Amino acid sequence: IERIRKDFVTNVTHELKTPLTSIKGYIELLKDREELDHDTKQRFLEIIEIEADRLTDLINDLLLLSDVENNKGRAEPFSVNDIINEVIEIMATISSEKNIHLSCSYGNDVNIEGDKNRFKQMIINLIDNAIKYTNPGGTVEIRTSGDTDKVIIAVADNGIGIEKKHIDRLFERFYRTDKSRSRAEGGTGLGLAIVKHIVKNFDGVIKVESEVDVGSTFTVIIPLKPV
Numbered sequence: 001i002e003r004i005r006k007d008f009v010t011n012v013t014h015e016l017k018t019p020l021t022s023i024k025g026y027i028e029l030l031k032d033r034e035e036l037d038h039d040t041k042q043r044f045l046e047i048i049e050i051e052a053d054r055l056t057d058l059i060n061d062l063l064l065l066s067d068v069e070n071n072k073g074r075a076e077p078f079s080v081n082d083i084i085n086e087v088i089e090i091m092a093t094i095s096s097e098k099n100i101h102l103s104c105s106y107g108n109d110v111n112i113e114g115d116k117n118r119f120k121q122m123i124i125n126l127i128d129n130a131i132k133y134t135n136p137g138g139t140v141e142i143r144t145s146g147d148t149d150k151v152i153i154a155v156a157d158n159g160i161g162i163e164k165k166h167i168d169r170l171f172e173r174f175y176r177t178d179k180s181r182s183r184a185e186g187g188t189g190l191g192l193a194i195v196k197h198i199v200k201n202f203d204g205v206i207k208v209e210s211e212v213d214v215g216s217t218f219t220v221i222i223p224l225k226p227v
């Protein structure tokens with residue numbers, strides 16, 4: 001445990017330092033080299049903005065992660081299909097910008113009890129990955145199916161897939177299968193760690209099936225409380 005905690009602190013520090021170093025570097029350049037032309041200055045400012053946004057994302061994810069690790073959040077009943085519907089609307093712009101077909105097939109709806117916003121965040125993170133790790137022209141499908149004792153939510157893509165050797169580690173904080181790609185896509189590597197804890201908040205389980213160059217399916221199974 002102590003080892004893992006130390007690694008985490010090292011990782012966080014590294015992830016915070018990288019954008020900060022870059023921000024400081026470009027500020028120095030802008031200060032020292034007044035002769036730079038307008039376009040170059042503008043480009044440097046844009047880089048500073050991107051790196052600052054990156055820091056904000058990272059800090060927000062860290063706060064959210066600590067929140068979902070520490071407590072279960074609210075307990076309120078909500079309809080699974082209603083929330084999925086809301087998420088689809090939120091993600092529609094991002095998917096169409098990347099020319100990815102986002103679709104949903106709704107099974108029986110059920111009400112579950114828990115933190116609605118966290119549930120939403122969990123689905124957003126899974127769909128965000130599906131879109132991020134699928135090439136333009138691909139498809140992302142969300143399937144729900146409610147039963148008497150459980151609800152199953154699957155997010156399936158026909159994207160780049162994940163090698164077997166990575167599967168067990170995907171849900172670790174800051175774990176990425178391909179740092180350069182993930183960094184280019186602006187990922188912090190906390191998305192699935194957050195998902196893992198939210199699934200746990202709902203007493204559920206999550207499974208991954210994936211094949212390289214074929215696609216990945218993340219399946220969340222949440223038990224329903226007996227009434």
Ligand SMILES: Nc1ncnc2c1ncn2[C@@H]1O[C@H](COP(=O)(O)OP(=O)(O)OP(=O)(O)O)[C@@H](O)[C@H]1O
Pocket residue numbers: 061125129130132133134157159160161162170175176177178182186187188189190191192193216
């Ligand atoms: N649907 C998917 N297809 C292929 N690889 C995936 C998929 N989902 C996750 N991964 C891999 O798992 C890693 C961890 O995912 P995670 O969501 O935790 O981090 P991230 O997407 O890099 O960053 P972020 O914190 O912004 O979500 C990713 O970097 C990627 O390598």
Ligand SMILES: [Mg+2]
Pocket residue numbers: 125128129187189191192
């Ligand atoms: Mg992610």
